[in-house]
Amino acid sequence: MSSGRKGRHVGSATGPSDQADGGSLGRPHSATYLGMPAFPQAAAVSTRDSRLRSNLRHATHTIRAKRAQAVAELADWDRLRSAGAAIKDRTLRHLDHYLVQLEESVTRAGGRVHWAADAAEANRIVTELVRATGETEVVKVKSMTTQEIGLNEALERAGIHAYETDLAELIVQLGDDLPSHILVPAIHRNRGEIRDIFRDRMANWGRPAPEGLSDRSADLAEAARLHLREKFLRAKVGVSGANFMVAETGTLVIVESEGNGRMCLTLPETLISVVGIEKVVPTWRDLEVFLQTLPRSSTAERMNPYTSMWTGTTDGDGPRFFHLVLLDNGRTDTLADQVGRQALRCIRCSACLNVCPVYERAGGHAYGSPYPGPIGAILTPQLRGLASPLEESLPYASSLCGACFEVCPVAIDIPEVLVHLRERVVEGGVVTLRGTRTVIKPARRHRAERAMMRAARWTFDHPGALRHGQRLLSRTRGLLPGRLPGPGRAWTDTRELPDVPAESFRDWWARTRGDAT
Amino acid sequence: MNTAASRERILGRVRRALADVPHDELPEGHPVARDYLSTHGQHTPIESVDLLARNLTDYRALVHRSDEAGLPVLLSRLLAARGARRVVVPTGLPDRWLAEAPVDIVTDSASAALSPGELDAIDSVVTGCALAIAETGTVVLDAGPDQGRRSISLVPDHHLCVVRIADQVVDSVPQALLRLAPDRPLTWISGPSATSDIELDRVEGVHGPRTLEVILVAGDPRPTSAYPFDVRS
Numbered sequence: 001m002s003s004g005r006k007g008r009h010v011g012s013a014t015g016p017s018d019q020a021d022g023g024s025l026g027r028p029h030s031a032t033y034l035g036m037p038a039f040p041q042a043a044a045v046s047t048r049d050s051r052l053r054s055n056l057r058h059a060t061h062t063i064r065a066k067r068a069q070a071v072a073e074l075a076d077w078d079r080l081r082s083a084g085a086a087i088k089d090r091t092l093r094h095l096d097h098y099l100v101q102l103e104e105s106v107t108r109a110g111g112r113v114h115w116a117a118d119a120a121e122a123n124r125i126v127t128e129l130v131r132a133t134g135e136t137e138v139v140k141v142k143s144m145t146t147q148e149i150g151l152n153e154a155l156e157r158a159g160i161h162a163y164e165t166d167l168a169e170l171i172v173q174l175g176d177d178l179p180s181h182i183l184v185p186a187i188h189r190n191r192g193e194i195r196d197i198f199r200d201r202m203a204n205w206g207r208p209a210p211e212g213l214s215d216r217s218a219d220l221a222e223a224a225r226l227h228l229r230e231k232f233l234r235a236k237v238g239v240s241g242a243n244f245m246v247a248e249t250g251t252l253v254i255v256e257s258e259g260n261g262r263m264c265l266t267l268p269e270t271l272i273s274v275v276g277i278e279k280v281v282p283t284w285r286d287l288e289v290f291l292q293t294l295p296r297s298s299t300a301e302r303m304n305p306y307t308s309m310w311t312g313t314t315d316g317d318g319p320r321f322f323h324l325v326l327l328d329n330g331r332t333d334t335l336a337d338q339v340g341r342q343a344l345r346c347i348r349c350s351a352c353l354n355v356c357p358v359y360e361r362a363g364g365h366a367y368g369s370p371y372p373g374p375i376g377a378i379l380t381p382q383l384r385g386l387a388s389p390l391e392e393s394l395p396y397a398s399s400l401c402g403a404c405f406e407v408c409p410v411a412i413d414i415p416e417v418l419v420h421l422r423e424r425v426v427e428g429g430v431v432t433l434r435g436t437r438t439v440i441k442p443a444r445r446h447r448a449e450r451a452m453m454r455a456a457r458w459t460f461d462h463p464g465a466l467r468h469g470q471r472l473l474s475r476t477r478g479l480l481p482g483r484l485p486g487p488g489r490a491w492t493d494t495r496e497l498p499d500v501p502a503e504s505f506r507d508w509w510a511r512t513r514g515d516a517t
Numbered sequence: 518m519n520t521a522a523s524r525e526r527i528l529g530r531v532r533r534a535l536a537d538v539p540h541d542e543l544p545e546g547h548p549v550a551r552d553y554l555s556t557h558g559q560h561t562p563i564e565s566v567d568l569l570a571r572n573l574t575d576y577r578a579l580v581h582r583s584d585e586a587g588l589p590v591l592l593s594r595l596l597a598a599r600g601a602r603r604v605v606v607p608t609g610l611p612d613r614w615l616a617e618a619p620v621d622i623v624t625d626s627a628s629a630a631l632s633p634g635e636l637d638a639i640d641s642v643v644t645g646c647a648l649a650i651a652e653t654g655t656v657v658l659d660a661g662p663d664q665g666r667r668s669i670s671l672v673p674d675h676h677l678c679v680v681r682i683a684d685q686v687v688d689s690v691p692q693a694l695l696r697l698a699p700d701r702p703l704t705w706i707s708g709p710s711a712t713s714d715i716e717l718d719r720v721e722g723v724h725g726p727r728t729l730e731v732i733l734v735a736g737d738p739r740p741t742s743a744y745p746f747d748v749r750s
Contacts (some may be wrong), residue, residue, distance in 0.1 A: 001636065061718045079553040085548040094544035096531040115524040118664065167723060168714035184714055225723055232724070233633040233672075249699040257654040259710040259725025266667045267633050277527065282544065284699050288691040289553070295653075299713065302572060303653035303690075306725060307705035308667075314702050317666040330529045336534035345730065435530040454627050474556025 006270040036368035038393035043362035049265035060354045066300035085411040088345035099249040109312020112323040119149035127158045135236045141261045142166035143241030147370035161248025163262035174201040180364025182350035193216040238264035244277045251311045255304045256501035271319040278344040293409035297349035330383030336432035339420040341377045345410040374404035392443045395421035555633040556688040565651040573655025576708030583735035593617040601640035609662020636672035643677045648685045659701040676726040
């Protein structure tokens, strides 16, 4: 990581978990991603947290090994991976066609389709849909899209309480916390911390934790079951995302493990699904690829415990009203970048997080968005634009080791996009921002770097100057500081300055081979 | 509310973003090679059923085998072992299946639908299935007459699911999708509800049924004997 960016961010440097406080109703507000520090500052905090690192190391290594085993069971894995990438590319190259087809199919099946250009519009649509039901609470299936748009906070402002029902999301919500992993959002919490959160917070939200709750996983899961069951049974409105939307049939698909998804998709009268436009796939048959690659990449299972598929509404079974909110919020901007658009293939499996040496040490919060890890490092700067030091720093949150690309079930070349985005940060250039082509300038911190590169080019073009410079350095090497002054200081935050030799290579060559250049 | 303007805005942005895609490229014009396998390994029907049983067990479902004649006794025994008193069934479940079971049978239908609260007071649910997938250890429900509304196999804590070996076992996910109807609400079930959210320690049973028992039945347990024909390929 080379981005030692000091003194520019405006957010708290004390770590994301400190950022939110109690709400006006004695009910905790969720933490938000607003004003998050750039990756290096956040990572500098998280990498010093030894418990976090040990939780992360244990979790990522466990699942990494299991995934490798699950993938090895399929002799045709590489072909499934190529087919998955090709299906997503086909979709993206004709996204307008498939979105219109999807809209027709969903409408024909009894659903209503809404279009949201950005987060504010999506939140407004969902809020009005909930209000129209007269309800003041909703149950939610784990959904990164609704985290991306800050839906829970928007609903809370409208007096509507959103209850997260995935166990890990419940832990995060009760703990005023932020998710730190795509698949296991509370991966940064150990069971003792979870027990404390349940004991101290459940009563504020509904049924309290059982007396004398232990920190055994089974007891904690039981406490969550009891706490949430009363909410499921009375829920009139469910809110979800979706893993896939099939254009030709109008079918939505959600994969999950706990059954909270089934509860939210089946018991309420009204279901509102907020889904990114890139989640569409052309045909029913295309699911045969992703339903093989997603579970094995994600939970390392042959198949996840529950997969729900629904097409519009069904008389007498499940919700009577179904609303699909199609969300752009930066996806079309990402699509406009011919190198970067492959990030939209992502099926949110989290395999790239689990193999990433940077994620393993920095943790999910340092990425400053619901999309952590390598995929977050290329998705967040594209969805939001290079809007702040955080987004500018994310393409550098990688050693470019390539492990993420190897495990990606839709073959996203994450290192390629990282390098592409670094170039964008350093050189500036033409990007699409909220649908408009815009020229952005190089990031300020990188202007000094560019000036240095220009100076270096001049020096290498002028051998005499290089020779004199090297001799000067050799003679004064005892006086050189351990850290660079001025704009170079950030570089030496994370690096040792190399020792300057007593004699330059050129001088040594001239002395020992006898013929100076 | 009217989101027509946003619809046009988003579709316009998509079209501008895709300026590099040749205008004459059809959606199907971008190639997708389907050279992956339709099944993993060749299995005889008996091997497929064994694989299904193994994979179901691996994910902590309880697997039982029976023939057509023995099914009512087996179901009765399993419900008794569980201590189940009230059992919900869909309208199309053959009466014979629970003829031996000393339980109160509550029939759920779209016109006489149990509320979520009523379902919460039920001990067990007995259903058939649309098909089962051997390679993944999955049973799929499609809300057919012997499966009923999705909520009846969700809210009770104990699910007994009957699979006909003769015509309901397929090997793979691709084979399953070929046989399923997208316009029906589908629930794919691979073992009981589970979570690994706490320190990645797998715990069976959060919100869905914490006990899943799958009964693999030889012969045709349905009252009409228009079957069995083997539709597996």
